[in-house]
Amino acid sequence: EVVLVESGGGLVKPGGSLRLSCAASGFTFRNVWMSWVRQTPGKGLEWVGRIKSEIDGGPTEYAAPVKGRFTISRDDSKKTLYLHMNSLKTEDTALYYCTTQYSSSSLGYMDVWGNGTTVIVS
Amino acid sequence: QSVLAQPPSSSGTPGQRVTISCSGGSSNIGSNYVDWYQQVPGTAPKLLIYRNNQRPLGVPDRFSGSKSGTSASLAISGLRSEDEADYYCAAWDDSQSGRVFGGGTKLTVL
Numbered sequence: 047e048v049v050l051v052e053s054g055g056g057l058v059k060p061g062g063s064l065r066l067s068c069a070a071s072g073f074t075f076r077n078v079w080m081s082w083v084r085q086t087p088g089k090g091l092e093w094v095g096r097i098k099s100e101i102d103g104g105p106t107e108y109a110a111p112v113k114g115r116f117t118i119s120r121d122d123s124k125k126t127l128y129l130h131m132n133s134l135k136t137e138d139t140a141l142y143y144c145t146t147q148y149s150s151s152s153l154g155y156m157d158v159w160g161n162g163t164t165v166i167v168s
Numbered sequence: 169q170s171v172l173a174q175p176p177s178s179s180g181t182p183g184q185r186v187t188i189s190c191s192g193g194s195s196n197i198g199s200n201y202v203d204w205y206q207q208v209p210g211t212a213p214k215l216l217i218y219r220n221n222q223r224p225l226g227v228p229d230r231f232s233g234s235k236s237g238t239s240a241s242l243a244i245s246g247l248r249s250e251d252e253a254d255y256y257c258a259a260w261d262d263s264q265s266g267r268v269f270g271g272g273t274k275l276t277v278l
Contacts, residue, residue, distance in 0.1 A: 093267035154225040157215035
């Protein structure tokens with residue numbers, strides 16, 4: 047089964063830091079690009095950023111509101127995606143999802159989301 | 169203010185066909201694929217349509233997508249009560265070098 051499980055959310059003061067993790071299973075993690083998307087309570091979806099696979103290479107990309115404060119990294123040996131968040135602001139309060147899209151020879155086009163982890167900056 | 173514009177709400181009766189619009193610009197919908205998501209409150213988004221008009225395995229053919237110029241649409245035919253959810257469009261934006269989402273459309277099945 048293809049699964050993403052986020053963890054690491056919590057309550058943090060403005061200016062503080064937090065690291066989110068996303069554990070992947072059921073697919074070849076090292077081959078896929080991974081993204082973080084957040085959702086403010088009662089609001090819509092906001093793309094945070096993405097990291098490409100090592101084989102594809104290229105820069106990690108970030109949304110303007112988080113650029114310079116957030117860093118996305120991955121450990122392919124642990125099949126884990128990370129979101130390092132610094133200089134947190136109240137407007138970063140949200141449910142954070144990790145997600146990926148890839149093509150599977152057996153399952154077709156796959157779009158996978160975790161259940162999210164909540165970050166509250168207050 | 170979302171980069172992609174969607175109507176905040178829409179409604180229909182069971183069996184009816186409804187359409188949800190998504191309006192963007194040349195840097196996003198005009199030059200990239202559009203995806204559509206369904207989100208039931210309290211759950212993660214679920215992909216309904218990718219690459220403008222493709223359905224992932226398991227998505228009923230009641231759901232269809234189309235794109236023309238800088239706008240896209242999601243059509244739901246044979247509306248069912250379980251279709252009541254929030255719907256989001258998404259596309260890559262070349263000028264922002266990032267993915268952009270619509271503000272979402274809350275669909276109510278009357």
